[in-house]
Amino acid sequence: IAAAASAVPGVFLRASAGVAPATLAQELAAADVATEPGPSPRLLRWTGGGSPFTTIAFRDGRFVVQDPTALAAAEAVPCRPGQTVVDLCAAPGTKTTELAERVRPGGRVIAYDPDSLRRQRIVDNVTRLRLSDVVTVIADPVHLPPADAVLADVPCSNTGVLGRRVEVRSRLQPSTFAELAGLQRRLLRQAITLCKPGGTVVYSTCSIDREENDDVVAAVLADP
Numbered sequence: 001i002a003a004a005a006s007a008v009p010g011v012f013l014r015a016s017a018g019v020a021p022a023t024l025a026q027e028l029a030a031a032d033v034a035t036e037p038g039p040s041p042r043l044l045r046w047t048g049g050g051s052p053f054t055t056i057a058f059r060d061g062r063f064v065v066q067d068p069t070a071l072a073a074a075e076a077v078p079c080r081p082g083q084t085v086v087d088l089c090a091a092p093g094t095k096t097t098e099l100a101e102r103v104r105p106g107g108r109v110i111a112y113d114p115d116s117l118r119r120q121r122i123v124d125n126v127t128r129l130r131l132s133d134v135v136t137v138i139a140d141p142v143h144l145p146p147a148d149a150v151l152a153d154v155p156c157s158n159t160g161v162l163g164r165r166v167e168v169r170s171r172l173q174p175s176t177f178a179e180l181a182g183l184q185r186r187l188l189r190q191a192i193t194l195c196k197p198g199g200t201v202v203y204s205t206c207s208i209d210r211e212e213n214d215d216v217v218a219a220v221l222a223d224p
Contacts, residue, residue: 001208005162011046012038014066014094016129017101024063031055039068061129066094069161073153073204074098082106083148086194088187090137091118093125095153100126100134110144111137141190149200152191154184156205156212165206177211184216192224 013028013035015021021044025035034049043066046052057063074095079085083103087096090111100109111126113119119137126135138144157172157180158165184205191201205212 007163009067009161009163011065012067013044013046013052013063014042014071014098015044015063016061016097017104019062024057027057027062028052028055031057040071043068043071059128064094064097064125064129066098067161067164069206070095070153071098073202074151076204077149077151077202078200079103079107079149084145085109086144086147086150086191087111088144088150088152088191088194089113089154090122091115093122093135093137095151096122096135097125097129097131099151100129100131104134107134109135110147111135112139112141112144114141144194146196147194147199148196149202150191150195151202151204152187153202153204154187156180156184156207157209158206160208161206177209180207181211181216184212185220188216188220189224192220 015024021042025044028035032050033052033055034047035044036047038045052058077085077099079099079102081103084107085099085103087099087109090096091113093111096109096111103109111122113122116139119139122137126132157176158168162168188203195201203217207213
């Protein structure tokens, strides 16, 4: 764990729906951007050369940056064309866009985040990937509708992604975990309330601590 937390994290690119990763790799190579296959068939790892973020492929919404673990959380949500999905803690919107690609045609994704600056990042990603017809970003959770599936990728300690979130080392306090667990329980209960009967709630964190994962789920199931 210590070695993983100290390693330099990779940068992974998720090809947009309808874009074959091999084709994307060729487009990036033509722009002097080196990549290799990632841990998921949908991902490429940026390995060198120029920046992928100055390319025509980026401008045209051919890919979005997404970590393999974040993609796994979104892929865990069972959704299909025509359904409604709520992304409860959505910023910066990469999981939102993956869900939006899967509910087309006829579906919609409602994305919420309490931070206005972070909500703008959702809008930016949705706009660049040309998914504005599917995604609605809202500023007030009172407007969240009943949904076929709800993704609650909740705020957490980030102890599982210390390589990316280096500031966490100075931010965590002994009281942090209990405070976060309280917030996580409230969000999970909200997600369950939003989910239609027979639907699915996916709860995920970037933490490796039981207090924020198994214990939260057990507490909510025992006292919903």
